[in-house]
Amino acid sequence: MASDRENAKRSIQQRDAEDAELDAVLSEGTDLKLKLLQETHRHKEHMLDKELGHIGRFIGGREAAPFNIAVSLLACGVIVVVGSLFAAAGGNAADKAFWGEQAQRGFALASGAAVFIAGRARR
Amino acid sequence: MRKDNSLLVDQLAKPNYRRAEHEAARLLKEFSIESPPINPVAIARDMGLNVYFVKLTGPSNGISGFYDGDEDCIFVNKEEFPLRQTWTVAHELGHKILHEEWAKSADYKVLMRNSTEEKDFREKESDAFAANLLMPRFMMDQYWDTISVEELSRLFAVSVPAVKNRLSFLYGV
Numbered sequence: 001m002a003s004d005r006e007n008a009k010r011s012i013q014q015r016d017a018e019d020a021e022l023d024a025v026l027s028e029g030t031d032l033k034l035k036l037l038q039e040t041h042r043h044k045e046h047m048l049d050k051e052l053g054h055i056g057r058f059i060g061g062r063e064a065a066p067f068n069i070a071v072s073l074l075a076c077g078v079i080v081v082v083g084s085l086f087a088a089a090g091g092n093a094a095d096k097a098f099w100g101e102q103a104q105r106g107f108a109l110a111s112g113a114a115v116f117i118a119g120r121a122r123r
Numbered sequence: 124m125r126k127d128n129s130l131l132v133d134q135l136a137k138p139n140y141r142r143a144e145h146e147a148a149r150l151l152k153e154f155s156i157e158s159p160p161i162n163p164v165a166i167a168r169d170m171g172l173n174v175y176f177v178k179l180t181g182p183s184n185g186i187s188g189f190y191d192g193d194e195d196c197i198f199v200n201k202e203e204f205p206l207r208q209t210w211t212v213a214h215e216l217g218h219k220i221l222h223e224e225w226a227k228s229a230d231y232k233v234l235m236r237n238s239t240e241e242k243d244f245r246e247k248e249s250d251a252f253a254a255n256l257l258m259p260r261f262m263m264d265q266y267w268d269t270i271s272v273e274e275l276s277r278l279f280a281v282s283v284p285a286v287k288n289r290l291s292f293l294y295g296v
Contacts, residue, residue, distance in 0.1 A: 028277055
């Protein structure tokens with residue numbers, strides 16, 4: 001007696017390697033996954049935005065804030081050094097001594113910030 | 124008489140669900156599948172099996188699908204809902220992996236669409252394999268309590284009853 005598999009094989013009328021409806025269902029699943037992923041990211045972004053507040057939005061989040069502050073301090077230090085040197089160039093001896101001291105402070109600030117940035121970059 | 128005895132043994136044998144789960148997890152790992160929907164047709168083809176979508180006539184039209192050892196392929200009824208076709212392919216793939224010798228023998232039974240027959244241990248193991256392959260626990264954990272059953276069905280490309288069974292088994296809901 002023929003098995004039900006043999007009977008089934010005999011009753012095959014048409015055989016296709018692909019099924020368009022199944023492909024559509026699988027691609028719909030992938031689309032939904034991407035949509036859900038997008039929603040999750042949007043939610044995370046929204047929560048992060050809420051957590052940051054006004055100052056956070058300006059200086060960055062927990063990860064980026066130290067680096068951003070260091071870059072700002074480096075820029076300030078450089079401005080102070082350059083400004084003090086210009087000021088020292090045109091003044092008398094007392095002014096030169098005063099602006100020289102400010103240039104040193106600016107240099108200390110800029111180099112401290114630069115060391116911090118270099119240390120972060122190496123990590 | 125001998126056939127009757129083997130039928131009785133089949134009915135009394137306990138399904139090894141752990142093995143079914145392990146084999147499904149192994150496949151997912153082997154093919155680096157980490158998110159839904161899982162395409163069992165692609166997995167079967169990557170394993171060297173052919174999958175054909177067939178039009179059946181007569182009483183065979185009530186068949187969901189079957190594995191054929193001669194051609195080493197899975198036949199799926201074209202008229203079945205696509206969300207059930209994924210289950211059929213995964214189920215037959217389970218037979219190929221878990222019970223290849225039996226699946227090639229004359230004792231093998233084709234998968235009927237609306238069967239009310241008591242399933243033997245191999246059918247139960249293949250069902251467990253299909254559930255673990257198409258809706259693995261680690262993927263279900265990410266979505267089960269955040270989206271509806273209908274969305275889970277669309278996301279995992281399986282039928283709503285299959286999702287409900289899986290939710291009930293995994294989370295008791």
